[in-house]
Amino acid sequence: MIRGKIVGIGAYAPKRILTNHDLERMVATSDEWIVQRSGIRQRHVIEEGETTSDLAVRAAQQALERANLTPDDVDFIVVGTTTADMQFPSTANFVQGKLGCRRIGSVDVWAACTGSIYGLAVGSQFVQTGKYRRVLVIGAEALSRITDWTDRSTCVLLADAAGAVVLEACEDGRGVIDADLYSDARHWELLYMPGGGAQYPASHETVDQRMHFAKMRGNELFKVAVRMFVECASTLLERHGLKVSDIDLFVPHQANLRIIEAAAKRLDMPMDRVFVNVDRYGNTGAASVYVALEEAVAAGRVRAGDLILLAAFGGGVTWGAALLRW
Ligand code: ACO
Secondary structure, three states: OOEEEEEEEEEEOOOOEEEHHHHHOOOOOOHHHHHHHHOOOEEEOOOOOOOHHHHHHHHHHHHHHHOOOOHHHOOEEEEEOOOOOOOOOOHHHHHHHHHOOOOOEEEEEOOHHHHHHHHHHHHHHHHHOOOOOEEEEEEEEEHHHHOOOOOHHHHOOEOEEEEEEEEEEEOOOOEEEEEEEEEOHHHHHHEEOOOOOOOOOOOHHHHHOOOOOOEEOHHHHHHHHHHHHHHHHHHHHHHOOOOHHHOOEEEEOOOOHHHHHHHHHHHOOOHHHEOOOHHHHOEOHHHHHHHHHHHHHHOOOOOOOOEEEEEEEEOOOEEEEEEEEO
């Protein structure tokens, strides 16, 4: 059976770091509140003039280098993002050009923070069917660009980064085994950005009403997130006849340490098998799972043959999980 194996992984975070103490000077918050409620201590924020596709390209270049491949070797590009460079063309389209790839297909996947898992599912399907040999899957965000820096309930959480993996067709049992994707629009008002689309096109009014910023009902989203994490991970494991104890490493979306701990507890997954780096990156949306997986690999937490569980949730609400053999 053909699977998409990760033959290279890369990550990139902008140089500029914003600490909780920096935020204390911007909104009515405290380092203590942010650490206690979210586990976040600092986050990276994009520079002026930089954009989502720039971060994506840096992560992709690292992934390709590590795979000993060049942009010419890529057959298709998928970018998961909530903060596309423009309404159109797609960010993936810009990545194709900036990386210097051939005239290959490229597409953005819009599933908020679950864009990481959605992107991986889309990319690995193309490999599994034999359509493409190598697919570049990227999660990239400049969430600071849709952050209301006067809203303390969101500005302490959202951040910028990119992560990328090169999936290559292989038949040695390694690679993406399966991925489950979900959405439930009954909860769309828990996290959304109303302005700039077809419903509320940009106008003086949308700007005055701060409609071009992310709006969130954090406390409600928190509860939904924990439930969805647990549900989708359990369903995926069950279908493959696996137990939580079979998983060598769980790499969840890094939104909030308390969400991760609550989900791990309900899954009966010990925290020493859960990778966490939300403290240093904040919530980087569709990039977070890849940024965390890259760090886990670099830290020697992943060995060939390990069984890895990825899971994410985000606005929509959307959620999903993926299982892969490293
Ligand atoms: N500093 C200080 N106080 C704050 C801050 C802040 N930054 N933000 C909110 N508060 C206040 C609130 O106003 C509230 O005050 P009140 O009791 O006087 O009304 C109090 O703190 C408690 O607020 P809650 O929202 O109940 O706090 P909670 O414990 O739920 O933590 C948090 C808030 C961190 C947002 C949490 O709910 C969370 O992480 N939710 C999930 C968010 C998330 O993951 N979003 C991303 C989804 S992924 C994607 O698609 C981008």
